[in-house]
Amino acid sequence: QAQLVESGGGLVQAGGSLRLSCAASGRTFSGSATGWFRQAPGKEREFVAAISRGGGGTLYADSVKGRFTISRDNAKNTVNLQMHSLKPEDTAVYYCAAAATTQALRRANVDYWGQGTQVTVST
Numbered sequence: 001q002a003q004l005v006e007s008g009g010g011l012v013q014a015g016g017s018l019r020l021s022c023a024a025s026g027r028t029f030s031g032s033a034t035g036w037f038r039q040a041p042g043k044e045r046e047f048v049a050a051i052s053r054g055g056g057g058t059l060y061a062d063s064v065k066g067r068f069t070i071s072r073d074n075a076k077n078t079v080n081l082q083m084h085s086l087k088p089e090d091t092a093v094y095y096c097a098a099a100a101t102t103q104a105l106r107r108a109n110v111d112y113w114g115q116g117t118q119v120t121v122s123t
Contacts, residue, residue, distance in 0.1 A: 002026035002112045004096040009117030012086055016121070020081040022096030022114055029098065032112075034072060034079040035059075035105040038092035038119075045095065049081060050105040059102050064090075086121045093118050 008020040022034065035050030049070040050059045058070055067086075072079040079096065096114035099105045 002029060002032070002098055004098060004112055004114035006094065006096045006114045006117040009094060009119045011120045011122060013122050014086060014088055016086050017082070017084045018086065018119060020083070020094055020096075020117060020119070022079045022081075024077045024079070024096075024098070029077045030074045032098040033100065033102045033105055034096065034098050035102065036070065036079075036081045037095045037097055037108070037110075038090075039095070039116075040089075040092040043092075045108070047106055047108060048094070050102040051079065052102050057102055059106055083119075086119075088121045088123050091119060091121045 003025045005023045012018050033052050036048040037045050038048050039045040051070045051072050055072050067084050069082045093116040095116045097110045098112040099110050
């Protein structure tokens with residue numbers, strides 16, 4: 001069993017930056033791909049980014065490519081999402097997730113979810 005706890009959300013102006021972190025507990029973290037999803041009010045949860053177990057492979061949604069960077073530190077059991085050039089449409093609750101592979105995450109075939117952290121981008 002793994003537990004994922006997000007932090008780092010908040011309010012930022014458009015064009016600004018935020019860094020989200022996800023702390024994982026449980027021995028399955030290093031054996032899992034991890035990633036981020038988001039859900040805006042009235043919309044379905046959507047894939048944002050994923051990173052492979054060793055950190056060598058990444059996937060991004062087209063909407064965040066070039067602006068967001070996912071990384072992980074297996075020694076610290078953490079995964080981070082660095083977000084730059086934030087837009088109002090990035091406003092959502094961001095969820096950390098873990099699955100067997102990055103492709104599984106892209107398909108939303110998730111084994112574990114965090115509780116979410118709110119990101120609000122103002123105009």
